[in-house]
Amino acid sequence: MAEGKADEAVVAGRRKVWRDECVKLWGIAGPVILTGVFQFLTGFVTTAFVGHIGKVELAAVSIVNGIIECLAFGLLLGMGSALETLCGQAVGAGQLGMLGVYMQRSWVICLATSLAILPLYLFASPLLRLLRQQREIADVAGTYARWSAPQLFAYAVSFPLQKFYQAQSRVWAVTCISAAVLAAHTLLNWVFVARLGHGVVGAAIVCDVSWWLLNAAQFAYLVAGPFPESWTGFSRKAFHSLSGFVKLSLASAVMLCLEMWYYTAVLILVGMLKDPEVQVGAISICMNYQLWTLMVAVGFNAAVSVRVANELGANHPKAAKFAVVVATATSFAVGLVFTIISLVARKQLPRLFTDDDVLLKETAKLGYLLAATIFLNSIQPVLSGVAIGAGWQAPVAFVNIGCYYLVGLPIAAVFAFKLTRDATGNLVTFVYQSMQGIWVGMLTGTILQTIILIVIVFRTKWQKEAMLAEERIKTWGGVVELPTTQEAS
Incomplete structure (x- = not known):
């Protein structure tokens, strides 16, 4: 009897450990999944509204999203992912004071990277013609890309912020912010693209506004949120030890x-x-x-x-x-x-x-x-x-x-x-x-x-x-x- 009870206690203990880890896992994975869906739908909504303008405009925006935006998005998201290693390990070690510095270093590196790939946006039209895209589509795509350039720098700010929150398992706020921005983005597209007819330029500007609105809300949460230890303001330390950061990024x-x-x-x-x-x-x-x-x-x-x-x-x-x-x-x-x-x-x-x-x-x-x-x-x-x-x-x-x-x-x-x-x-x-x-x-x-x-x-x-x-x-x-x-x- 005693041995049976001991075995039951062991099994119950293992189940509890497994259950506790599942709770921690889903507590991060769930909101991250929802955040990804909301941010993906931002681009989907833009494409849907542009698709009602004309075939050329739809093709142009799709090309920019599939080639230029995909390149910039992936590159900056990847560089921001270095914070998943550094901030996550710093949280485990109890070094919360370094998280803000790490994030600022990532901002420096990501913004410098954005500046380096800005010509892709500014000269999208001739680049697409070199890739043998139809001239009319390439010209419209070039216009859309130039007006979308502010998004490039928005990515550089947003991704490190999101990794900062993830490392501390504070992700639900970002999910709620992303949902609200998606709603605002849809409304702005309806007003400026569908009703007022500002075309691809209007669609690009609405995307710019939406991404910077996302950043403003995330930064407001950073300043006003419960981060007294991990965020103490801007620091000159952000410019120290950049070489190691660059390699990992x-x-x-x-x-x-x-x-x-x-x-x-x-x-x-x-x-x-x-x-x-x-x-x-x-x-x-x-x-x-x-x-x-x-x-x-x-x-x-x-x-x-x-x-x-x-x-x-x-x-x-x-x-x-x-x-x-x-x-x-x-x-x-x-x-x-x-x-x-x-x-x-x-x-x-x-x-x-x-x-x-x-x-x-x-x-x-x-x-x-x-x-x-x-x-x-x-x-x-x-x-x-x-x-x-x-x-x-x-x-x-x-x-x-x-x-x-x-x-x-x-x-x-x-x-x-x-x-x-x-x-x-x-x-x-x-x-x-x-x-x-x-x-x-x-x-x-x-x-x-x-x-x-x-x-x-x-x-x-x-x-x-x-x-x-x-x-x-x-x-x-x-x-x-x-x-x-x-x-x-």
Whole structure:
């Protein structure tokens, strides 16, 4: 009897530990997912209103969003992600006073980066013509891009602020602010684009106003919010130790951008197939579904990076390892649900986007590959979040280069094209109609990356990572007094 009660107590204790970690995980992941949805819908609303102006305007705004905005957004979001490592570990170590300084250093680096890529916005029209875009579309896109330039600097301010809040698990405020800004953004578009007819210039200005309104509200929360220790005002320390910050920020940016540009390269390959309108349409529909499921995984990415960074900074390596297990298992379970839905409804889901029978048929062919991708994306972003929380951005960037660009894309290209001989016997290339083959190549790169990340995480010596976190905090501005409490089991 005594042994039975002891076993029950052990099981109950393990369930409580698991439940407590799930609460911490969802407390970050939930609002981050909602914030991502609200900010994604900001661009969606703009595109929807512009689409009612004309086809040229819609194409122009879509090109700017898909190429120029995507580049800037990914680069600055990646550079801001360095704060997930530094602020998260500083919170765990109890060095809250360094968070404001870290954020200001990130502002300096991100604003300098924005200034460096500003020419992309100012000279968008000639750049797009160089990429063989239609002249009329390129000219309208250039106008929209020039008026959208203030958004570039808004990203540089916003992303470090959001990482500052995430590291302290203060994310619901950002979610509420994002929801309010989305409502204001929709209203402003209705007034200035739909009613007053200010066209793409009006749409761009409304986006600028919305993003800076988001920043103003976030900064107001920073000043008036409960951050007496982590925010003490602007400091000259923001300009100290920038070299180490730049290296980590660049590694974070490269790590994230390599993943984002991978899908852009896949779309370029698909566009070179025979009958590209159908092929690009089919793969775009699938990627749209994948994007919505990926938002959930990105929430877990942010949550696990915060949890790992916090526990390593607090010198709790076992708790950091346990957070990885819980986050991976939870995201896996959610991803499995999405995978089953995509398989069961693979023929019905495309009808939300099109009634074209040919496009429906081609999209349905990708159903099984889409399901496999969704399943993998329930695991891979969590492992990337672990890498960010532990500060592994640089080695993982090299993993991404090898898996995506040295394996995935070459395989996709091989499946997309064949070599044959013409009438004179010379080797020529012709397009092989294999959209599925391109996706298989993309999937191969993702599978390889996921396997490597699993091996890295499995072989990680978490005690050593906790020591590295302590050294990182000491190097970049803190005197660490680590907690002496017993580690979480």
